[in-house]
Amino acid sequence: MSKKVAFLQGNEACAQGALYAGCRFFAGYPITPSTEIAEVMAKELPKIGGAFIQMEDEIAAMAAVIGASLTGTKSLTATSGPGFSLKQENIGYACITEVPCVIINVMRGGPSTGMPTGPSQSDVMQAKWGTHGDHPAICLVPASVQELFTETVRAFNLSEKYRTPVTVMPDEIIGHMRERIVFPEPGELEVITRTAPSVSPRDYKPYDTSFGDIPPLAAFGSSYRFHVTGLNKAQDGFPTTRAELVQAEGERQLRKIENAIDDIVTYEDYLLDDAEVVVIAFGSIARSARYAVNEARKQGIKVGLFRIITYWPFPERQIRSLAGRVKAIIVPEMNLGMTIHEVRKCAEGKVPVTGIFRVDGEPIAPNEIFARIQEVR
């Protein structure tokens, strides 16, 4: 049987990926350049008995997504920089309460209104540090329309598996570009749904660590009644200020992701085996980087590409290992230097790391990266 092939916009593919993953609730607020995701969900969800609602603002949209997810419904919202800022309050709520949900942030220029129709990669730090307090973060940065589909599916899987919000952050180029996409058949990609409690409602505690670091989450409207609060809480879900309980819960929430790094962190190695120079890039800029690497290889330069697919947790181990064996690292990114700090941290001074930074709404072209490869070789 031939597979279904389409020519789709990234944002459309994202919405299709969410539906494939079993998303049945979307709440959002219009914002460029992510709005097409809401538009597809508004059209498609009623057809399959799901629910779409356009809320009065970004904050309410994030709130509705968490509320819907608490009923056991896989839920999605989509936004861009200014909206992502507004959502941070309730993203923090989803973190501390450990309610699965997926947030798409199609990155545009900033800060503030910035360049609504221009691409950017400047929200990567916000994805980890945007909401206050210590909390885990998972953030995926796809580089093609096809990958935006599959990474959205993976975002739902990680969110359901680890009981945590997951952010997918295509830059505007990936969100708006049109490419060929091959739709996976139903069942072809793994689809994970959160673990339901195995204990009786009477014995259920929403943060019961006797089931490990990821306690099963019951659904509102089932036979389980429980309390959810954004206050620091004990394993029974009720507020506490007892120091040892608060400390243990905080540490567990970070640990549940740290211990799963091998399951979560994904990346692509390209021509790295003999590389003396490595370009570390993600999203649309990784495509420019690949082109530049190919051109440089034609001239006999030993250069490769390390493409970040999972931005958070950051692929520290892999980059540390690369830094120990190459002569130079180049980090092109559409911001004024964010990823480069993480890379330098991993490089530990062993190798020079240089950046190519643009925030003018123009992508970084292959020739800019090619020129830098020639400089640092």
Place this chain on the structure above:
Amino acid sequence: MGFDYDKYIRAGKLPHIWCPGCGHGIVMKGLIRAIDALSLDKDQTAIVSGIGCASRLPGYLDFCTLHTTHGRAVGFATGIKMAKPEMNVICVGGDGDGVAIGGNHFIHACRRNIDMTYLIMNNNIYGMTGGQFSPTTPFGAKASTTPYGNPDPPFDIAKLAIGAGATFVARGTAYHAAQIDKLLTEAMRHKGFSVVEILDSCPTTYGRRNKFKSVIEMMNDLKDSAVPVAAAEKMSPEQLEGKVLIGVLYKETKPEYIDGYRKLVASVQESC
């Protein structure tokens, strides 16, 4: 035998955090009696709140309870109701939570007419943070951030709700305890977005700054300023000066949001 509140209160979660003389406990008991009168299924009832003294209420009650972020209760509640329309959804909170930081969510929930009840305990002050003025603090009143008197004119929550499109709006007071459950019962029975404002008092942070000598004096103030809707019809504007109406203030039948969405889903599915 008296009414059995224990059936609805979570074992081991009392005493509550509210100060002596606070009316929130009276309102909570009214809510319990209303839930009992309607025989709501505990498993199928969500009680959602924001932040503040009043918003601590859900933690004490044995339902699906969600204590959310400041002002956002209605947003969370909307998600629950959309995803699981068969659930009964009740929002609770205070005046600052509901109509200051949550004001935008409040008016849009009224406009949508989504089937849920919003119980606002209005004590005219931010109690939990120590008595700053709220959008319902009377003009001229003292608060920790209005040491020379409140320069802001207050909101009338009920009028705001009616103006924004709520299809059931009622007001009571913590003094008129027996009326609270009746108003809430009628509100919850109503199909659409219903708002019940209960005028309440905060002796700790409002009373002592505004020359109320005792809790009793504050309760008497609620009693004396309240006029039932029916009685008000026979009173002159002069007699109603400085009074607040209590009872069901507004009621109309309008298409409910979830019903509308269900119809939309059915018609889309039929045509595809």
